[in-house]
Amino acid sequence: MAPLALWLGKPSVASAQDGPLDLEAIFATPGTPVFGPADANLTMVGFLDYNCPFCKQSAPYLKELMATDDKLRVVFKDWPILTEASVYGGQAALAAHENGQYLAAHDALMAIPGRGITEQGMREALEASDVDMVKVDATIAAKGPALLDQLRANTKIADEIGLTGTPSYLVGPFFVGSALDLAGFREVVAAARQELGV
Numbered sequence: 001m002a003p004l005a006l007w008l009g010k011p012s013v014a015s016a017q018d019g020p021l022d023l024e025a026i027f028a029t030p031g032t033p034v035f036g037p038a039d040a041n042l043t044m045v046g047f048l049d050y051n052c053p054f055c056k057q058s059a060p061y062l063k064e065l066m067a068t069d070d071k072l073r074v075v076f077k078d079w080p081i082l083t084e085a086s087v088y089g090g091q092a093a094l095a096a097h098e099n100g101q102y103l104a105a106h107d108a109l110m111a112i113p114g115r116g117i118t119e120q121g122m123r124e125a126l127e128a129s130d131v132d133m134v135k136v137d138a139t140i141a142a143k144g145p146a147l148l149d150q151l152r153a154n155t156k157i158a159d160e161i162g163l164t165g166t167p168s169y170l171v172g173p174f175f176v177g178s179a180l181d182l183a184g185f186r187e188v189v190a191a192a193r194q195e196l197g198v
Contacts, residue, residue: 026075026157026170031094031150033102035066036073041198042189045075047158047168050089050109051082051117054179055167059110061182065189072189076106077154079166087151088119094147095139096131105131172196 026032026045036043046062048055066074078093080086089109096105108129109122127133140147158168169176172192180188 026077029150029153029157031097031147033076033094033097033106034073035076035103037070039071040073041071042172042193042196043073043075044172044189045077045170047077047079047154047163047166048110049078049080049082049086049166050093050112050122051080051086051115052166053115056110056112057179058167058181058185059107061180061185063107064182065185069186069189076102077157078151079154079158079163079168080151081155081166083116085117085119085122087148089117089122090151091140091144091147092122092126092136094150095136095143096126098139098143099132099135101131101135104129105136 024043062074066072076093078090080090093102093105093109096102105126108125108131112121112125123133126136161170163177165177167177167179169180169188171188173195174188174192176184176188
């Protein structure tokens with residue numbers, strides 16, 4: 001893992017106006033899974049793919065960070081760029097979100113070992129979890145095109161801000177394009193809070 005100084009040495013992701021990226025606008029996109037307290041003093045946005053081994057490597061550490069940092073808001077942007085099966089994973093996760101089960105679906109999909117996971121493999125992982133697949137299937141049947149539009153919107157945002165791969169984390173004013181362990185997450189979160197003065 002690269003030293004944090006290299007991550008922070010990258011320029012901040014900027015908007016078209018060359019100002020700081022408005023994370024609030026990103027997480028306000030309808031249907032976006034957002035977790036954390038209303039009084040959070042820092043927002044992290046993760047662009048992730050369920051076939052990305054580096055996303056999977058970081059997933060348990062991000063989960064622990066969320067459980068132990070009561071001033072952090074985390075926004076999940078499903079960005080299925082690696083395989084066609086990733087599109088199904090993203091759509092199923094968003095369908096689970098419609099039924100209040102996003103984190104259960106996210107955890108199940110991120111826990112599948114390896115890469116190149118098929119749609120069937122993702123479905124089996126979801127079926128083995130606490131996710132209500134009857135509701136997921138019904139939601140996909142009723143809102144499938146809208147869920148795909150949401151995934152396309154995530155791709156548009158990623159393209160607009162110049163992201164090139166997964167995982168990509170926007171943490172306050174900083175960008176991290178690398179897998180992180182718990183110490184790495186905590187370090188960049190602390191640096192972001194120091195930079196923002198919160």
